[in-house]
Amino acid sequence: MRARKNQLFFPEGEVVGAVRGVVLFGLCFLAGGAVASPVIKRVDAPKTAKQWAKYEVSLDIRAAYQNPFDPEQVEVWAIFRAPDGRRVKVPGFYFEPWRIGNPGGVVLTNPGKERHELSGRPCFKVRFCPVEPGVYSFEVFVRDKTGLTKAGPFTFHCLPSEGHGFVRISEGNPRYFEFDDGSPFVPVGLCVPWARGNWEGDTYDHYIAKISESGGNAIRVWMCHWAWLEWTPGGKGSLRGYRGVGWYNQRICANFDRILELCEQYGVYVMLCFNNACWEFGRPDGKHWAYDSWGGNPYNVKNGGPCLRPADFWTNPEARRLYKRKLRYIVARWGYSPNVWAWELWNEIGRASEAIAQWHKEMASYLRKVDPNRHLVTTSSWDPLPNEHLWEEMDFTQIHGDLSLVEPMLDKYPGKPLVVGEGPVDEEGRAIRRSLWRALLSGAAGPPLTWAFLGRGCPIDRNDFWGLYKAISRFVKGIPLGRLSPRKPKV
Template identity: 30%
Template sequence: MKAMSPSPRSLGLWCLLVLGAGCEATDPAWIQIFQAPDGAAVYDLFETAGWLGVAVDNPFDLEQVDLVGEFRDPDERIHEIPGFFYQGYRRELDGDTERLTPVGDGHFRVRFMPDQAGAWRWRWRVDAGERRGATAWRELRVEPPRSGVHGPLRKSPHDLRYLSHVDGTSFFAIGSNMAWAGSGGSYDYDRWLAALADPGGNYVRLWMPSWGFGLEWIERDAEGRLIASSLGDYRARLSRAWQLDTVLERARTLGIQVMLCLQNHGPFSSVSFSEWDDNPYNAANGGPIAAPGDFFTDPAARALFARRLRYLVARYGYASNLMAWELFNEVDLTAFRDKAEVVAWHAEMAALLKSLDPVGHLVTTSTTNLGALYGLDPELYALSDIDLAQFHLYGYEGNDVDLTAEMPRVADYYRAFGKPVLAGEVGVDYRGPAETLARDPHSAGYHDSLWMGLFSETLGTGANWWWDSLAQSQEWYRHLYPISRLLDGLSLDRARLEAHKPQVSAPGRELEAFALAGDGLALVWIRNRANLWFSGHDESPIEGASLSLTGLGDGVYTALAIDPYDGSLRSLPDVTVDGGSATLALPVFSMDLALRLERR
């Protein structure tokens, strides 16, 4: 659609750039800046806007319009932030269904996260073919960060097993997958995120699939004929981008970090949840590739994905609660031809993300267990621009996966790549929530996946997949509270803890213990092996248990016992460590018990 008039209310496409307030006389006449905040705080959003009198057919095509915000920090360094096209919406709940109504005209925005307090200046620069220009510099006062705001996450400089915020605050991910919503749309996330945050959850993983937050897909009429494609032009799906804005902001207010998965495997798979027939990249739908495996090598397909990456960075890259970009979910399930092509694609796109993202968010990807069999994992996680290693671990009929044994083993394999490890998906049965509940009616497998995430030395708890059908309906998130209470106030990345398997025993019982111990701190989890998810359900009291700990620095330690099911606390007698070891008489407990020992 071409702009036919310089009026902001023209039916043609005028570009609103979120970059400033009040047009100054020195601005080009065809640029009308109309909105900007007076200031911002460190690590918060600064967002600005204005009209551009230019005619563009596709506002996502940089050959037609390239919008960049320039921000000069107090040390005179320039930060360049890409602009993006935006449409606002108003939401309302109609029964159980979210309804979205467009608000105002479509426009561009620039979103920026300042990382330094002081006097900044900013302007925006436009290259729109025959029209090029830049506004006058404007002033921006940035205040120190608000209380409790710690900035984006990084690999900890103290311990590469863990993450920390840029201000040094330690972070351990306690959470779940929440890949897509139901008919309630962003209202679903209002409920789900609050339910996760209430017991101490601080992390979720979101997807961008065709039926969720995805920007590129096709439309068919009632007879199945192709009528539209949003490949490279996302205007038809900007309501979904607005929903993701809303969810990210809701997560931020609740202190929840988000890993955003940019591409699920189905659109480029021929066998695993295949969506190839409706994929806009498919040549049958007007796309550039004839087979799904061509996605990794075709120049046009790579250029289109790169365009999408730029848009995503421009729109969401400001967010200090964006833990990581995940390039692909389970890329080994796509119809790739050669692993070298997949690795080269990841190298290219991860490097592009790093170059585009002014905040420098972490980057990862994921595979199933086939990634190791195909030899993909070692090459993917050897890439310098892939920051986190990730594994997905499931049981299935005929495979009663013992998470207490398998999670440490798998985590050790991925940790060998020299990067923090995330248990991105863990469950007792990959086939579905009904199968999971039938095999694990007491949620013991879910419970164990949380604790083994910690004691397998990963950066967070194991993440459940069945977020809506089980975590909500079965109230699974209650299991998060005890582990968040155990870790409250601790900085795991500074504690220099090492994993141990302590000796534990009780008359007539088969117990197992896991510990992370260091010079002045020990965390311990003891569990009854008769209460594993596949071995039965045993809530009988365990009496007379004794624990032998090693790996501690000498001294007197306070000891706190935590019930891993309800989070209740019990103070225990002080423990004296001599020669790096100590023996504890454990209180009576049922199913399992957690301990926190700290040197006085």
């Protein structure tokens, strides 16, 4: 099965070493009697699972820590043994069961309108994606400053399903995407950076359903700009749940749990963007010290972070360490899902300096180290042809808006797919229609992801332009783009 070679397997020697650590610590405890190791009080795990679907393990533990999000204080993970004997290490994460309390349970990213209710006790979880049918076994591990404890083995039976697997770069033509099973993935959809409930239908439930109904399969979502995982307490509206750098807002996490569930329900694949540079480091309106800019950024030393100025973020060792911790949490919580098309490190990073390019290389490498499912990694820039080192460790390149850059980018980076992550939008639909076809027929990996908003509203909804997406979805359906070799016309 092609899927298995893309999953990050755990070497046998490291598994033995981890178990040996548990045994040795237990012997020390028996001999000295002075140290209490962490305790795994309860493990809840289903007996069955579906291939390509979420398998979730819940742990009730007792351990010594102050910050449950810091794996240097408390680390939870599991090692799964696949039916063919291979092992996969999956990081665990801290979880609070917040229920979305908006009318109808719809998902917004508007701190002034969102409502959440705590619906149970916190715990730790491990989320895993079984990639083949059969019987799996697994063990769970907890480590804190006092030692290491394990529980298991546990077993479950994975039933076959009709899923296609994770999105990969096409083996036949690296300018396009395909799934683990070799079927093509041509992204068709919208860029919906936020959904704030400002008009009827302005919810992620609505946009994801409409993308699917129109034959689309892709959405780009921001995990920032009032949907930050970590930020500084304060600000206007009901920005509850923030505690500064290294603490991840569980209300916001509940929103993204639901967004991913909607994507899985409707067969839509999400490019999840972690940060927005022009806002988080300096707002376009010049209000550099505003709460939603560097003034509220948790990496700012005035807010308890390690950086005196925005530029320090890229080079400060402590900032890089803290950011990797956040990446680990993101992978642990959402990395199980095949419906995560790609991780996007930044929105429109701008003219990338060498320090920024090196930061991207380091973080992309770290993601591949901790993500057992090897999701694709990308970023974006408003610079027409940014520092070429920016793209070295990215799986695909990305531009926004200017479609005249499609062919120059493909010429400069011929071995990578190109995605137009933000496509033009207008009230007449002409710019939308032209952009969809122009990008695809110019060699991009798919049509642009149309920017959803114009003024106060969504023109695609307001003018019912969904038929444009139905047409291009029908056109690309079944076309094996990964097996084609586009050539420039001779003139």
